[in-house]
Amino acid sequence: xxxxxxxxxxxxxxxxxxxxxxxxxxxxxxxxxxxxxxxxxxxxxxxxxxxxxxxxxxxxxxxxxxxxxxxxxxxxxxxxxxxxxxxxxxxxxxxxxxxxxxxxxxxxxxxxxxxxxxxxxxxxxxxxxxxxxxxxxxxxxxxxxxxxxxxxxxxxxxxxxxxxxxxxxxxxxxxxxxxxxxxxxxxxxxxxxxxxxxxxxxxxxxxxxxxxxxxxxxxxxxxxxxxxxxxxxxxxxxxxxxxxxxxxxxxxxxxxxxxxxxxxxxxxxxxxxxxxxxxxxxxxxxxxxxxxxxxxxxxxxxxxxxxxxxxxxxxxxxx
Amino acid sequence: xxxxxxxxxxxxxxxxxxxxxxxxxxxxxxxxxxxxxxxxxxxxxxxxxxxxxxxxxxxxxxxxxxxxxxxxxxxxxxxxxxxxxxxxxxxxxxxxxxxxxxxxxxxxxxxxxxxxxxxxxxxxxxxxxxxxxxxxxxxxxxxxxxxxxxxxxxxxxxxxxxxxxxxxxxxxxxxxxxxxxxxxxxxxxxxxxxxxxxxxxxxxxxxxxxxxxxxxxxxxxxxxxxxxxxxxxxxxxxxxxxxxxxxxxxxxxxxxxxxxx
Numbered sequence: 001x002x003x004x005x006x007x008x009x010x011x012x013x014x015x016x017x018x019x020x021x022x023x024x025x026x027x028x029x030x031x032x033x034x035x036x037x038x039x040x041x042x043x044x045x046x047x048x049x050x051x052x053x054x055x056x057x058x059x060x061x062x063x064x065x066x067x068x069x070x071x072x073x074x075x076x077x078x079x080x081x082x083x084x085x086x087x088x089x090x091x092x093x094x095x096x097x098x099x100x101x102x103x104x105x106x107x108x109x110x111x112x113x114x115x116x117x118x119x120x121x122x123x124x125x126x127x128x129x130x131x132x133x134x135x136x137x138x139x140x141x142x143x144x145x146x147x148x149x150x151x152x153x154x155x156x157x158x159x160x161x162x163x164x165x166x167x168x169x170x171x172x173x174x175x176x177x178x179x180x181x182x183x184x185x186x187x188x189x190x191x192x193x194x195x196x197x198x199x200x201x202x203x204x205x206x207x208x209x210x211x212x213x214x215x216x217x218x219x220x221x222x223x224x225x226x227x228x229x230x231x232x233x234x235x236x237x238x239x240x241x242x243x244x245x246x247x248x249x250x251x252x253x254x255x256x257x258x259x260x261x262x263x264x265x266x267x268x269x270x271x272x273x274x275x276x277x278x279x280x281x282x283x284x285x286x287x288x289x290x291x292x293x294x295x296x297x298x299x300x301x302x303x304x305x306x307x308x309x310x311x312x313x314x315x316x317x318x319x
Numbered sequence: 320x321x322x323x324x325x326x327x328x329x330x331x332x333x334x335x336x337x338x339x340x341x342x343x344x345x346x347x348x349x350x351x352x353x354x355x356x357x358x359x360x361x362x363x364x365x366x367x368x369x370x371x372x373x374x375x376x377x378x379x380x381x382x383x384x385x386x387x388x389x390x391x392x393x394x395x396x397x398x399x400x401x402x403x404x405x406x407x408x409x410x411x412x413x414x415x416x417x418x419x420x421x422x423x424x425x426x427x428x429x430x431x432x433x434x435x436x437x438x439x440x441x442x443x444x445x446x447x448x449x450x451x452x453x454x455x456x457x458x459x460x461x462x463x464x465x466x467x468x469x470x471x472x473x474x475x476x477x478x479x480x481x482x483x484x485x486x487x488x489x490x491x492x493x494x495x496x497x498x499x500x501x502x503x504x505x506x507x508x509x510x511x512x513x514x515x516x517x518x519x520x521x522x523x524x525x526x527x528x529x530x531x532x533x534x535x536x537x538x539x540x541x542x543x544x545x546x547x548x549x550x551x552x553x554x555x556x557x558x559x560x561x562x563x564x565x566x567x568x569x570x571x572x573x574x575x576x577x578x579x580x
């Protein structure tokens with residue numbers, strides 16, 4: 001199990017065929033764009049470079065460290081890949097990683113691989129990349145700001161992937177929406193800290209030894225096209241995922257709401273971002289959870305900007 | 320030292336091994352699709368699929384239980400479906416003492432169906448990897464119109480997977496040798512350990528990046544022009560067509576029976 005850092009590899013049978021097909025359509029579209037974008041930057045270096053870096057991400061997921069209570073911190077790697085290589089190259093790298101994990105080790109299903117690619121590849125890479133970019137834009141490009149940006153990118157990328165996974169499971173009727181989102185968000189808020197710390201230290205080492213890699217940065221940036229994609233993807237996801245939720249609540253939702261004791265237990269994890277993961281004035285409990293995660297992400301983002309800004313000022317004062 | 324990353328291919332002199340890799344990929348995917356299509360509570364359908372996968376396992380001379388033995392891989396993920404027991408309304412079968420949650424028969428049915436679907440589907444995936452050499456599997460994916468660049472990238476990744484995981488294993492061993500903590504001593508903090516792990520990841524990245532540059536230069540020296548030529552060529556024989564037709568008929572027949580009920 002050493003190559004399975006987080007409960008994000010959906011196995012076959014957990015998503016309905018229709019949902020799985022939607023995932024494949026989205027994933028293939030993104031992969032085709034990613035291939036074109038990286039090819040423009042790398043030319044015939046593309047295949048050996050992407051292939052070896054995908055093997056690197058796979059190997060890096062094995063590097064762990066013990067955290068409390070028998071669990072261990074690992075890397076998923078999408079944020080790190082996106083920071084150093086740009087979001088398109090990271091999409092391609094993570095796609096290869098997910099594919100090998102599914103084809104060779106049955107870690108994640110074949111029919112549902114489209115969504116696994118979307119969650120751990122596209123969504124994690126793009127959210128990590130934009131977090132990193134935005135924090136550095138507001139906080140400056142000093143060493144401290146870069147490190148703060150990298151750790152926020154790591155945490156947010158894991159959260160985005162986890163919430164997306166929970167939504168897909170809920171829409172397929174495999175896991176009740178409220179519990180899935182709350183549990184996934186709760187557990188991964190914790191796992192994401194490990195991701196953030198490792199990403200930060202890795203970027204720190206690169207800054208010290210090969211600053212050209214981080215500063216020159218993105219191998220295949222394509223930033224403007226990337227932001228269009230992010231917006232389009234966000235809208236598509238919201239429409240696709242919320243149309244079944246908005247029309248009629250899946251069975252079980254009301255039941256959970258009745259059994260508040262059960263809900264309370266799932267939500268009382270010690271590492272939550274907001275108490276109860278719920279905001280009083282929003283009535284749908286699932287939307288509340290997602291909103292709470294979004295606010296948590298904003299807090300992390302704001303904190304990273306603040307820390308980065310302070311670090312930039314201090315480094316400037318020292319210089 | 321090697322991680323247990325041995326190739327999952329098991330060579331056997333069987334008719335299933337000799338099938339065209341495209342046929343094996345298509346049949347495995349159709350089988351997994353059939354697993355997902357069996358409705359909740361159709362136990363006969365699940366039993367039929369299980370029989371089919373055990374027969375295929377036996378037919379490929381791996382022993383009937385080969386796929387069964389490795390099929391626990393997906394089981395931890397079943398945790399996410401456990402709440403179905405308590406959230407699907409229906410006839411109460413038991414109540415968790417002390418908490419007052421009630422489990423319903425309908426919830427149990429849904430939970431078991433999800434579990435069976437993934438458990439049977441993963442056996443097909445295990446079998447596919449066991450009877451098809453990985454390069455052939457990739458060739459089939461390319462021949463089935465997956466983006467060629469992606470397939471070539473995955474092929475490259477596979478080639479260097481073992482090199483880089485060995486590299487990571489050496490780093491982990493070096494860390495274990497240098498950073499032991501004797502009994503009674505204070506354990507270093509989590510943040511410090513995360514920094515060490517992150518630095519290892521960073522230097523592994525640099526080694527991988529530099530290796531990719533060397534590999535690329537070596538490829539250029541040997542006339543690489545952006546295309547990876549393949550020496551593999553597979554042709555569809557009569558046996559391949561028969562196997563495909565048989566698999567499609569069996570799966571369609573099984574689903575028809577299940578839905579007729």
